[in-house]
Amino acid sequence: MRKILLSLALLAFGAAQASAQQQxxxxxxxxxxxxxxxxxxxxxxxxxxxxxxxxxxxxxxxxxxxxxxxxxxxxxxxxxxxxxxxxxxxxxxxxxxxxRTALVMPWAKGNQPPIPLLDRADDKGQTVAQLEPGVIANIKGCDGKWCSISIVRDRSVDVNGYVRQEKLWGVYPNETVE
Structure with a gap:
């Protein structure tokens, strides 16, 4: 009887390990x-x-x-x-x-220049605002390279625009957010 219980215990242990390895x-x-x-x-x-x-x-x-x-x-x-x-x-x-929210370049220290918030997902877009490192942005969407974000400037005005995805902490590299 002990051999059967031991065998069952070993089988159960092996199944649990296999399941854990498949995770x-x-x-x-x-x-x-x-x-x-x-x-x-x-x-x-x-x-x-x-x-x-x-x-x-x-x-x-x-x-x-x-x-x-x-x-x-x-x-x-x-x-x-x-x-x-x-x-x-x-x-x-x-x-x-x-x-989904993100921080604008929280790793930037010292005299880091502001990050431009652009009117389109293109480096040649017009700057609609300058973002300081550490600002919280509401993510509207990301395509893997650019994110469409909004910043609450005061309690009633949102500033909308685009920023390169690698300048944000809160989205993964190449992640698409809808």
Missing amino acids: PPGGRLGTGLPVPRYVSLKTDRVNLREGPSKDHRTAWVFQRAGLPVEIIAEYETWRRIRDSEGTDGWVLHSLLSGR
């Missing part, structure tokens, strides 16, 4: 949505925790609604996220939005 890297977990993926913060106050429960210590508090973050793991109702500076931790899924 593609960065595959689908929990929600069935791809991991990693970009989302944004829903509110002005989001606690970043050391683990996936409210029992874990708050390591950081984000205070910028609309900030893009990357989901890098899922566990039940918790999402492990990473920001543009590489800080990562766990947040409740209800504090995240599927709305």
Whole structure:
């Protein structure tokens, strides 16, 4: 009887390992949505925790609604996220939005000149605004090279235009966003 139970346990273990090996890297977990993926913060106050429960210590508090973050793991109702500076931790899924946003060149330091927001997806387009590094942009769409974005200048005026995709953190290289 022990040999049969041991054999069944080994078969079950082997099946579990085979299933785990068939899971593609960065595959689908929990929600069935791809991991990693970009989302944004829903509110002005989001606690970043050391683990996936409210029992874990708050390591950081984000205070910028609309900030893009990357989901890098899922566990039940918790999402492990990473920001543009590489800080990562766990947040409740209800504090995240599927709305796509991006940061304009958050890696730029010092005397980086402003990034032109153009009236068309072409380097020869007319400049409609100058964007400082760190500005949050609402993504309207991306074709893999250019993104159509809007910037809320004040609470009532949106500025719309195009920027090269590689100048944004919140979209993957060559990613198409509709």
